[in-house]
Amino acid sequence: MGQIHEPEGEEASKKGRSIGLSADVAHKLRGRLASIAHAAELLKCYGAELPLERREKYLDYILDGTKGFSRLIDDLAWYEKLNSGRLRATPGTYPLRSLLEDARQLLPEFDSDLRLKVEWGGPPVDVFLDGCMVAVALSKVLRNAWVYSPPAGEVNLVVQSEPGLVRVIVRDHGIGIPAGELSRIGEPFYRCSNVGEVAGSGMGLAIARACVVSLGGQIRIESEPKKGTVVQMNFPWAPSVAHPESFPKNSLA
Numbered sequence: 001m002g003q004i005h006e007p008e009g010e011e012a013s014k015k016g017r018s019i020g021l022s023a024d025v026a027h028k029l030r031g032r033l034a035s036i037a038h039a040a041e042l043l044k045c046y047g048a049e050l051p052l053e054r055r056e057k058y059l060d061y062i063l064d065g066t067k068g069f070s071r072l073i074d075d076l077a078w079y080e081k082l083n084s085g086r087l088r089a090t091p092g093t094y095p096l097r098s099l100l101e102d103a104r105q106l107l108p109e110f111d112s113d114l115r116l117k118v119e120w121g122g123p124p125v126d127v128f129l130d131g132c133m134v135a136v137a138l139s140k141v142l143r144n145a146w147v148y149s150p151p152a153g154e155v156n157l158v159v160q161s162e163p164g165l166v167r168v169i170v171r172d173h174g175i176g177i178p179a180g181e182l183s184r185i186g187e188p189f190y191r192c193s194n195v196g197e198v199a200g201s202g203m204g205l206a207i208a209r210a211c212v213v214s215l216g217g218q219i220r221i222e223s224e225p226k227k228g229t230v231v232q233m234n235f236p237w238a239p240s241v242a243h244p245e246s247f248p249k250n251s252l253a
Contacts, residue, residue: 094131121160149174
């Protein structure tokens with residue numbers, strides 16, 4: 001199974017600073033907007049003459065497209081703030097057992113999804129880290145796992161705690177990542193060649209990675225086409241609010 005192992009600290013933080021749109025990405029985004037505008041124009045001009053099923057299809061397309069662009073704008077704002085240093089980690093005492101619920105609050109469309117199998121390792125401790133940022137990273141990885149898995153495909157989540165480290169592992173059994181493209185995962189807007197018609201912006205894992213780096217952690221991705229992907233995120237944490245100096249220095253980059 002192919003894998004990519006990210007470095008920690010300053011070296012890692014340098015990798016994803018730029019968010020400039022390539023000509024290819026800009027062309028694709030403009031094309032998507034043009035398609036939405038065209039569907040709206042058809043409804044405006046011919047809506048009364050179209051069969052109900054066709055009208056609903058156009059409306060669904062417009063609704064899904066606008067939701068996707070709204071999510072993209074939010075993602076771009078998150079990523080820019082993380083990589084510009086305007087959004088810094090704010091560690092505090094965080095009940096680790098709240099992590100899954102906090103992440104799922106960011107995934108309302110998956111609230112009723114029963115495919116997630118969760119395993120907790122280690123005692124249910126309160127840790128000293130930025131739980132919000134960890135939850136954002138987890139939500140982005142979970143979204144990818146669900147979107148790129150079969151409709152009935154199981155997704156496994158393992159959360160392990162040990163002194164000084166929280167390990168979060170998400171495993172899916174979906175389309176996987178082509179070996180030659182694994183090194184590009186985490187680049188803003190990058191989408192693999194095998195995603196087909198699955199909608200997405202290519203910002204999910206970029207944001208997850210930026211959150212991990214901001215917390216002084218590591219992200220490791222293993223994948224094999226048609227067999228699935230494993231994303232492991234390691235987050236360092238300090239044992240007590242009373243000793244913030246024990247929190248990793250590079251976590252507040």
